[in-house]
Amino acid sequence: MRIHVDRDLCEGIGMCESMAHAFFEVDDDEVMHVLDPHPAEEHRLHVVAAVASCPVQALSLTPRS
Numbered sequence: 001m002r003i004h005v006d007r008d009l010c011e012g013i014g015m016c017e018s019m020a021h022a023f024f025e026v027d028d029d030e031v032m033h034v035l036d037p038h039p040a041e042e043h044r045l046h047v048v049a050a051v052a053s054c055p056v057q058a059l060s061l062t063p064r065s
C-alpha cells in the first residue's frame with residue numbers, strides 16, 4: 001500500500017501522528033511528513049486507523065504499484 005497526502009487539505013493537526021507515529025510526523029511548523037510512504041502489510045490496521053482519523057480527509061491509501 002502507499003500513503004497519499006493531499007497537501008491542500010492537510011492542516012498539520014497531527015491526529016495521524018498520534019495514531020501511527022512510526023509513519024507520520026508533524027514538525028514544529030505544523031507540516032506533516034510521511035516517514036514511510038510504503039508501509040508493510042503487517043502495519044495495515046495501524047495505518048488505516050491513522051488515515052481514518054484525519055479530520056479533513058487529507059490522507060488516502062492506494063495499492064503499491
Ligand code: SF4
Pocket residue numbers: 005009010011012013014015016017024026032053054055056057058059
Ligand atoms: S491528521 Fe490530517 S490534517 Fe492532521 S496532520 Fe495528519 S493528514 Fe494532516
